[in-house]
């Protein structure tokens with residue numbers, strides 16, 4: 001959206017503007033005072049990242065890039081889950097065409113978020129395993145509410161985090177910590193995540209987490225935006241380029257891996273365990 005159109009909307013609207021409501025799985029709200037966009041995931045019950053949520057996330061990121069927002073805060077409408085990661089139903093007994101589209105969309109969404117030109121922060125207001133942690137670590141700053149967990153738990157499911165998942169994790173944690181946590185499939189509590197540096201701050205509520213993300217983005221107020229974004233992109237260029245260069249191989253590797261009978265069996269058992277747990281509650 002052009003700046004002029006944004007400004008005319010500002011004149012009409014009250015304090016916050018809803019920039020996109022066309023899709024139901026994400027919303028983008030731009031705060032008129034700060035100029036910062038809050039992108040909220042809204043796919044109950046657990047914000048499982050299926051094809052449609054990934055498509056909406058990508059178009060919302062594009063929208064924020066296009067409307068010249070001063071920053072992007074990623075959060076969730078759930079009171080207990082940031083995102084449960086990839087929707088396992090996309091990978092278990094998958095449809096041949098859909099799973100290709102799904103993984104390709106995940107690549108695109110990661111490239112857009114990790115490579116975003118605007119400052120990004122995650123207000124982690126709930127559990128954030130695997131793909132949820134990927135989204136959070138693709139942002140530049142993380143504020144998390146207590147009593148939740150975050151981490152790349154792929155090995156616990158008998159699957160392997162691709163190199164670009166590792167790249168996001170490594171942009172936050174030292175190699176030694178990252179390698180150990182990934183090998184273990186470790187989920188960190190909020191307190192543990194703060195101690196190790198996986199998150200930057202804690203907050204007592206989603207509102208406070210968003211305020212802290214706003215304060216982080218505010219630290220760039222006096223920095224030249226072009227210089228800031230080119231600097232960020234140089235830091236991230238190698239990771240982004242690596243996936244760009246290997247997108248097709250990455251897709252084929254994923255398809256080969258996920259279709260292995262042992263992997264399918266493991267995913268089935270894991271899903272069954274989740275369902276049994278849900279029934280008990």
Ligand SMILES: CCCCCCCCCCCC/C=C/CC(=O)SCCNC(=O)CCNC(=O)[C@H](O)C(C)(C)COP(=O)(O)OP(=O)(O)OC[C@H]1O[C@@H](n2cnc3c(N)ncnc32)[C@H](O)[C@@H]1OP(=O)(O)O
Pocket residue numbers: 045046048080081083084085086087088089127129130131132153154157159160161162253254257258271274275276277278279281
């Ligand atoms: C040589 C090198 C080769 C390299 C090759 C690389 C190839 C690539 C390999 C593939 C890599 C793929 C990467 C995947 C990353 C992922 O993101 S996998 C997903 C991991 N996610 C999880 O493990 C989270 C699982 N969920 C939970 O732990 C909990 O649900 C929760 C803590 C998030 C929430 O708990 P609670 O509030 O108690 O809700 P529940 O009752 O557990 O769940 C409600 C409902 O949702 C269903 N559900 C939960 N998570 C998922 C999910 N991720 N996908 C699909 N469905 C999910 C759960 O079953 C319940 O459903 P019902 O209500 O019973 O129907």
